[in-house]
Amino acid sequence: MEILPESIKKLINILSYFPSIGPRQATRLAFYLINKGQNEIIGLIKNLEALNKIKICNFCFFPHENQNELCDICQNTERNKSIIMIIEKETDLLSLEKANQFNGRYLIIGEISKKGILEEWQKLRLQNLKSFIQRELNGKAEEIILAFNPDSIGNFTSSIIEKEIRDFSKKITRLARGLPTGGEIEFADDETLKSAIQNRV
Amino acid sequence: MEILPESIKKLINILSYFPSIGPRQATRLAFYLINKGQNEIIGLIKNLEALNKIKICNFCFFPHENQNELCDICQNTERNKSIIMIIEKETDLLSLEKANQFNGRYLIIGEISKKGILEEWQKLRLQNLKSFIQRELNGKAEEIILAFNPDSIGNFTSSIIEKEIRDFSKKITRLARGLPTGGEIEFADDETLKSAIQNRV
Incomplete structure (x- = not known):
């Protein structure tokens, strides 16, 4: 060229x-x-x-332009700060917020490497969360939701983080697996069908 | 959001x-x-x-940073200015140059609308070419090659341009149609096979 x-x-x-x-x-x-x-x-x-x-929120690491150090979600006192959803990236937050089903806070852990292992700066974000739980929630969150992609890397990352935060929350949950709305049973993969049967409601 | x-x-x-x-x-x-x-x-x-x-070449409309008003290709005196290939866009020029088979000049006519019809500014580019041919090539180019995508819009545009420039070139040609290298006869479409048989060499 x-x-x-x-x-x-x-x-x-x-x-x-x-x-x-x-x-x-x-x-x-x-x-x-x-x-x-x-x-x-x-x-x-x-x-x-x-x-x-643009500043990055001190709590969840989502970008904002506010005067203080928190983003719109984290400074909203109507949201429950003792329920925290740990997610991978900003665009996941946007999608989850659109579903309009969650009134807690987020923690963006940042893009997960292909190995599923956390890097130093990502561990610092978890450390930041633990300090917050100790300082403001008397050492235990109500619930921490591990909301990673439903694939093997996401599973692996969830397990790593679960070990790290086990003592800092009364409850640790993951997003449900099952048939996606609009999907067809005929074409669903084995793992999805297994989850859909096991977790039937 | x-x-x-x-x-x-x-x-x-x-x-x-x-x-x-x-x-x-x-x-x-x-x-x-x-x-x-x-x-x-x-x-x-x-x-x-x-x-x-960045400036846009006065002749072919490819961008350049030269002192004068011509791009590297158009100011290269070793290239044959009486053979002109009319193409749609800059990236087509890059691909054609990489093939290293053409030693003339280009004219970028600009992105063709879905109807295949030329807009006013595109007609001006053709007018510019005609003036050049009259001024520097005694009214007739050696050859003008219409190098548009091998689809119906490309065909239609080629026909329109051919009518416009018919009197300004001794020869007007189009790129060859046939089997692409690495392609398979079994999966080639009818039109491609038709061209491959008709234009066999």
Whole structure:
């Protein structure tokens, strides 16, 4: 790609590191921006600059722009701070909130490595939670929900975290497994059917 | 998504207009950037700012950073300026150049609408080509190659352009149709097999 100007090459390089964007899509995105013209690029730059107002919540690690150190969910006194759902990522929080069935707090543990093992900064987030439970909940949360993806990595991570926090909660639960709404029994995999039968209600 | 800070919401909105990026991937990209931290964001901003050096080639409309008004290909005197390949987009040019089989110039006509009809600015690009042919090639190019995607829109666009430029070139050609290398005869569609038989060499 010798004919590409340096600035475009560099932009393609940055974009190709974005999640689920390969070099080919990165190239397409770069040309899209160039063809949109300088005004569109300046608009995007302004938007990126505005991100410097973003803070990360001291409790759950979701981004916010509030004056204090807590996000909208964690500073909402109508939410039950003694029920905590531990999740992997911000987009999981958005989906779970949309379901409108949970009135506790979250803890975002951050992207889980392929091995399912927690990194140092992720252990610090758990440590942060334990300190909170000791300080504000007299050492025991009502319930901690481990809400990880229903796959082997998610299971493994849940087990690791469960061991870590066992003494800090009266109850530790996981999200239910079963048939997804709209799914078909005929095409469900064995594991899903097993859960659906075992956990029938 | 009421819990999302304004600056993130706006960024997601901009990103979701990027080609083949929907709202869901735009959300993931925004959180990726935020999690990467302020340094990464500033790096991206600097890169976007560097794009203001980009100029668009006066002849082929490919971006460049040269002092004069022509891109690297068009200012290369070793390339044959009397053979012109008309293509849809910049990424097509990159792919065609990689094949290393063409030593003429290109004209990027720009993304073709779903109807296959040329817009005003695209007609201006053709007009630009005609003026060049009259001025520098005594009114006739050696060959104009119409290199559009081998589908019905591409065919339709080729026919429209062919009518426009018929009097400006000694020869007008299209890219060959046939079996793609590595493809299997068993799974080739009828149209492809038809071309492969008719154009056998």
